Amino acid sequence: MKKIVVIYWSGTGNTEAMAKAVAEGAQNENTEVSLLSVSESSIEDVINADAVALGCPSMGAEVLEELEMEPFVLSIEGVISGKPLALFGSYGWGNGEWMQDWVQRMQGSGAKVLGEGLIIMETPDHQGLDKCKVLGSNLSKE
Template identity: 55%
Template sequence: MSKLTIIYWSGTGNTQMMAEALFEGAKEVSDQVKLISVENATIQDVIDAEVVALGCSSMGNEVLDPDDMEPFVESIEEAVKSKKVFLFGSYGWGDGEWMRDWEKRMVEYGGLLVEEGLIINEAPDEGGLEQCRDYGRQLGQ
């Protein structure tokens, strides 16, 4: 059982930077934190976590990565029921519609959103990374 499991997909490295900062913050308050690239994640990782943080950048017409993250999100529909969920990701254009759609979907799956999704435009600056660390500290408690 882990307190917090962070599962992410990153195309350019921006969402990976966010995931790593979340992990850093969480590690300050808990030793039960896992950081996993979605290609290596399993449904069991979600089941075993008290809190799941899912990260994915916005793709194309404000959607999740279709090759890895989208199939994974579909596969965890049952596993996120009554599970605390936090969503995050970076974007290069648009207004965050992909995050609003993703939040709605997690709620429809029965997930319990612990915060509004965190989105950062382009590469996170030091302020954005510190914001991620703060969320990590909160989620790891």
């Protein structure tokens, strides 16, 4: 059985809603999906997964959340190589530069990043949540 872990940080609940939809989309009869906030997760969750999804909103000047998510991402850079990885997050301003930077960073760590990362402005609507489910489904096929 394929193991997928969806790890996220959310301040307002927007990225959490996206994470739940990604996990829902990844779920099928051949897949075990774990949904964890970054504060509940560990490097072992990534090591033991066949595929990983990470979610974080844009913060400040288009960066990852700095107290929990940034240190976690830094900690997994050495173990993510070769794993399929989906990146997603919400934003309220800017043009998505934080996601572009995050995709490049994870590709540089050897992860097999799906697409360009999924970003949704503010609260995801039904269409946005459907995109999250598709992302999860695509991750489960990797």
